[in-house]
Amino acid sequence: MVHPALRGVSRLVLAAVGVGALGLAALPAAHAADRVTTPLADGWTFFQGDPEGAETAAFDDGAWAKVSVPHDWAIAGPFDIKARAGGAGGFLPTGIGWYRKTLDLKPPASGRRVFVELDGVMERSGVWINGHHLGHRPSGYVGLRYDITDFSKADGRNVLAVRADTDHAPSSRWYAGSGVYGKVRLIETAGQHVEQGGAFVSVTRIDADRATADIAVDVINDAHDAAKAGLEVVLRDPSGKEVARGQVPAVAIDPARTETLKLSLDIAAPKRWDLDTPNLYRAEIRVVGEGGAGLDVETVPFGVREAAFKADSGFWLNGRNIKLKGVALHMDGGAVGAAVPMDVWRQRLAALKVQGVNAIRTAHNPPSPGFLDLCDQLGFVVMDELFDQWNVSKTPGDYHLFFSDWHKRDARDMVRRDRNHPSIVIWSAGNEIHDTAYPVQAKAALTSLLNVMHATDPTRPVTMGLFRPNVTGDYQNGFADLLDVVGQNYRENELIAAHKEKPTRIIVGTENSKTRTSWVAVRDYPAYAGMFLWTGIDYLGEADRSGWPNIDNPAGIIDRTGALKIVGMQRASWWAEKPVLHVVRNAMPAAPPPSSDGAGPAPALPTMIAVATPAPKVAVFDDWTPADLAPHDETIEVYSNCASVDVSLNGRWLGAKALPVDASPRQWSVTFAPGEVRAVCRDAGVKLEDVLRTAGKPARIELVAETDKVGTAFDDLAFVRARVVDAKGVTVPSAQDAITFDVSGAGALVAADNGAPTDHTSFASPTRKAWQGRATALVRGAGQGGSLNVTATAPGLSPGKVAIKAVR
Numbered sequence: 001m002v003h004p005a006l007r008g009v010s011r012l013v014l015a016a017v018g019v020g021a022l023g024l025a026a027l028p029a030a031h032a033a034d035r036v037t038t039p040l041a042d043g044w045t046f047f048q049g050d051p052e053g054a055e056t057a058a059f060d061d062g063a064w065a066k067v068s069v070p071h072d073w074a075i076a077g078p079f080d081i082k083a084r085a086g087g088a089g090g091f092l093p094t095g096i097g098w099y100r101k102t103l104d105l106k107p108p109a110s111g112r113r114v115f116v117e118l119d120g121v122m123e124r125s126g127v128w129i130n131g132h133h134l135g136h137r138p139s140g141y142v143g144l145r146y147d148i149t150d151f152s153k154a155d156g157r158n159v160l161a162v163r164a165d166t167d168h169a170p171s172s173r174w175y176a177g178s179g180v181y182g183k184v185r186l187i188e189t190a191g192q193h194v195e196q197g198g199a200f201v202s203v204t205r206i207d208a209d210r211a212t213a214d215i216a217v218d219v220i221n222d223a224h225d226a227a228k229a230g231l232e233v234v235l236r237d238p239s240g241k242e243v244a245r246g247q248v249p250a251v252a253i254d255p256a257r258t259e260t261l262k263l264s265l266d267i268a269a270p271k272r273w274d275l276d277t278p279n280l281y282r283a284e285i286r287v288v289g290e291g292g293a294g295l296d297v298e299t300v301p302f303g304v305r306e307a308a309f310k311a312d313s314g315f316w317l318n319g320r321n322i323k324l325k326g327v328a329l330h331m332d333g334g335a336v337g338a339a340v341p342m343d344v345w346r347q348r349l350a351a352l353k354v355q356g357v358n359a360i361r362t363a364h365n366p367p368s369p370g371f372l373d374l375c376d377q378l379g380f381v382v383m384d385e386l387f388d389q390w391n392v393s394k395t396p397g398d399y400h401l402f403f404s405d406w407h408k409r410d411a412r413d414m415v416r417r418d419r420n421h422p423s424i425v426i427w428s429a430g431n432e433i434h435d436t437a438y439p440v441q442a443k444a445a446l447t448s449l450l451n452v453m454h455a456t457d458p459t460r461p462v463t464m465g466l467f468r469p470n471v472t473g474d475y476q477n478g479f480a481d482l483l484d485v486v487g488q489n490y491r492e493n494e495l496i497a498a499h500k501e502k503p504t505r506i507i508v509g510t511e512n513s514k515t516r517t518s519w520v521a522v523r524d525y526p527a528y529a530g531m532f533l534w535t536g537i538d539y540l541g542e543a544d545r546s547g548w549p550n551i552d553n554p555a556g557i558i559d560r561t562g563a564l565k566i567v568g569m570q571r572a573s574w575w576a577e578k579p580v581l582h583v584v585r586n587a588m589p590a591a592p593p594p595s596s597d598g599a600g601p602a603p604a605l606p607t608m609i610a611v612a613t614p615a616p617k618v619a620v621f622d623d624w625t626p627a628d629l630a631p632h633d634e635t636i637e638v639y640s641n642c643a644s645v646d647v648s649l650n651g652r653w654l655g656a657k658a659l660p661v662d663a664s665p666r667q668w669s670v671t672f673a674p675g676e677v678r679a680v681c682r683d684a685g686v687k688l689e690d691v692l693r694t695a696g697k698p699a700r701i702e703l704v705a706e707t708d709k710v711g712t713a714f715d716d717l718a719f720v721r722a723r724v725v726d727a728k729g730v731t732v733p734s735a736q737d738a739i740t741f742d743v744s745g746a747g748a749l750v751a752a753d754n755g756a757p758t759d760h761t762s763f764a765s766p767t768r769k770a771w772q773g774r775a776t777a778l779v780r781g782a783g784q785g786g787s788l789n790v791t792a793t794a795p796g797l798s799p800g801k802v803a804i805k806a807v808r
Contacts, residue, residue, distance in 0.1 A: 034286065034297040035189040040116075040160075041714060042068045043101055046179075050096040050163075055128035057159040061100050070120075070714060073097050074166070074178035075337025079551055079760040085169035087544035088395060089176070090551045094169040097179050099162040103186070105152050111191045113222050114152065116160060118144040119369060120182025122338060124165040130158055138402040139410050140176060141365040143417050145187075145196040147222065168397030173388065174330050174553070175541030177338020182368060183714075191223030193287055193296035195258055197416030201283045201302040202459045203267075211270040211304045213244075216262045219287055221253040228252050229295060231261050234284040243267050243281075250290050272318050273303030273422040275358050278379035280422070301376065303422025309461055309485050309506045311499075314529035315425075317381065323523065324381065324530020325575045326359030327352060327557065328511055330539040331367060334560035335751035335763035335778060337540075342370045342715040344778075347562045347706065349378050352536055355557065355568050356575025360423075361510065361532040364388035364431040366414045370715070375423035383463070383510070383532065384418055385428035386411055390445045392434035403445075408452050415456040427453055427460055428510065432467035432489060439477045446482050463487035465510035470494055481505070485529070492521040492528075499527050514557070514567055519574055520662055533557065533571070538755065549758040559755035561776040562719065566620050573639035574663050581642060583679035583690045585626070586635040586667065587619035623733040624677050624692035634672040637665050642681035642688070650675040656682060696726035698735050701792045703800030709807050710747070710788070712781040717750060718804055720777045722792045724770050731773045737794040740767040741777040746806035747788025750778045770794075781806030 045064035053059050067073075074092050083091045108114055116134075118127070123140030126133065130153060134146035152158050166178045198218030205212040219229050230250035237243050244265040253259050271279040280301050287296040308316045315324050333340030349360075360375060361383040375382050390407070393400040411429075418424060429449045435442040446464075453462050461484030466474055469488060474480040475498045487510035488495040499507045509531035512518050522528045538556040546553075552560065557568030569582035620637065636654070638645050646656035647668050657666040674694040681688040702723045710718035724735035743749045751763040756771035768775045779790060785806050792800040 034294045038186040040184040044069055045100045047098045054098045055161045056131040069180045069184055070182055070339035071179050072177040072181045072337035072339040077762050081548045088170040088173050088541055090541040094166040096167050097164045099180050101160045103158040103160055104156050105158045107154050108188055111223055113149045113191055115187045116146050116148055118184050121164050121180050122177050126163040128161040142410050142413050170395040171397035173542055175332050181338040190295035192221050192227050192229040194298045195220040199285050199298050199300050201300050201420055203304045206306050211267045213265050216260055218258050218260050220258040221255055224255055226252055226254050228290050229287050232286040232288055235265055236282050238279045270304040273305040274318055275379040300420050302420050305422050307425040309529055311504050311506045313526050324359040325356055326361055326532035327357050327536025328361040328363040328532045328534050329536045330363055332540045335753035341717045343717040345371050345374050347719055351558050351562050355572040372421045376421050380423055381425045382423045383426050383428050384424045386414055387430045390433050390435045411449055411452045412456050415453055419457045427462045429462055429464045431465040436472040436474055443479055461485045465489045492518050496525050552757050554757050561753050561755045566622055570639040573641050579642055579681055579686050579688050581640040581681050581688045581690050583692055584637050585621045585624055586637040625695040625733055629674055632672050634670055636668040636677055638679050639665050642683045644682040646680055648678045693730045695730040695732045698724045698732045699727045700798035701800035703792045703802045705802045705804050709805040710781045711807055717778050717780055720790050722775045724773045733773050735770045735773040738767055738769050739775045739792050739794045742791045743779050745788045746783045746786035747779050747781045750780050752777045
């Protein structure tokens, strides 16, 4: 719950109530002098190093590499056991990189301003225009905006320079990339305009017939003289139809001052944003001067939804009690590094949704704006996390060096950037913060963050991932109860005990293991709002414990290429709303059935689940092709939410088994014989089966594109998946053939990957060894359209071919 004293805190100077859409007289038409936004994607030069004078306009960068942004230079490698970031950074390089771009800027009209915006620079960034230093920011996750108007040259040739510094590695516990990994744009607007992150639309009063949108806009006057500014606001529903409009009369704003203008607009018969119906409205906000002249414009997507966390019953969305079935996600996109095209995230999020995932925790930093847009569009709820460190370090060069000086500004800017997303239902102030060993210091830091976050967004609660709270006394010394929602990593039964001790606590699992006992503990305790698995997707880095040659952390339920893993198959059987059935081969002996009918009582839960205790290693395979094809003991294992499943081996029926109450997989002990295993769901009205077949020798490459068309912009990518199969089309799991992808026609290869944790091949290489019989190419369209053709070849195998239409 948000502290009552912090509700409504803002810099309000004027409030006006708008009118509904019905019976409206038209507002005055604004003049065509609104904001002009120009993407700065192409035409950059890049140099890895720190040459003297690189920030100046006269510097000669003619020999520098030509690049586009977003750009992560470190993902090109090479992988090196001696890399300064070590396993934490995936054994990839770090260092200093410079970017320069010449801007052909015409002097703006009198009273107008020009800004440069950068969505992400990793890290310790510096930005210059014509040698003038605009600013420095240590965090690599915060969006930047700088006014370049007064330092631009009238002759039109202006040089923008950006320095990105990851030389202080390791400064992160995972791969974070290097360089200008976010989008960059120029914005020209009037001197009176919406401050960065200054438009906030919140819908707090909702019923079936009507909702009220409260709009608060921070309008800043960057001109040299006082001026007047007001607002015109139009709300549009998901179809684009206007549903409400209103205005705030112009008020005087002194130079270098910000005034917050507010109004409330009613929406009749609102279409709610929900997991399965992610309806998005938009607010078209126009800053106008006297007489209605247009000064600035900003469009804010938003959703109409009610989200709440309750002490006795967990999470509620639009009046429904929902268990959060979440995953934590790091920022990298696998083969594309930190500069992630949105089609990579679109594919990954869609794969997670099919498995029943309904919630995302951003670990352990705010994600890109485009990622949150996708969560809005696809219907995920989000825990948006800000920090991995406060004052105490986890790695020598991390954010603890800057926390005391920067945390208030960074927290405010991050929350202001993200607060309009309906997907976000809770903020996290930190993950496993080591300050808690020093309670006085930790309480002071948390209180400071809570004050900023509640003031910036009074509509959402704040949590954090507590780190072994019973060791540091967080439940006894009052630290945990400063939080609106108490979050704890792992140790589910500790958190349950803390809730039983004080039932007014609202609780959520901020990070959880993938064991069945962890899930059952959360599933069966109504007050537990839900859990966030560590993790949703395999990610680069955090390989310092496993060590070289490992380059990633394979903790995901899908791999780096977005392909489903066996552990994800099991999770889907626990979480998915639709019938699920997956059959696998478990080389371990089958467990005894819980009872004669296969549906005995759930086992007793342990009193504590220790995060440091690794799960026992099991040999589970998505195939019926063991190395030894002679008769031997094998176990057929089925992951399913069907009430009854039966299995056959080579047509011989092995019996049906009911769904255990503890959601454990069903197993059948058999003597191995080559051929076919078939599992069938026997629920009434459900036709669902899964098959495993013994593979023969590799014969050809089967190539499948996940889409029949792909665009040409940075965010456009198509996944083309290669399988090494036998003569009958069965995947050969032991195949390690070196597959070469060739892209011809209207497109190009962007990267290739196989998901293997120890493969050190450059992701840009067109040749990739199959791992578990598979490899994936990422391709993009080019030119004016047409067809791009992908061919996959390997010595001794028949090639695979596929065509994809390139669209602009």
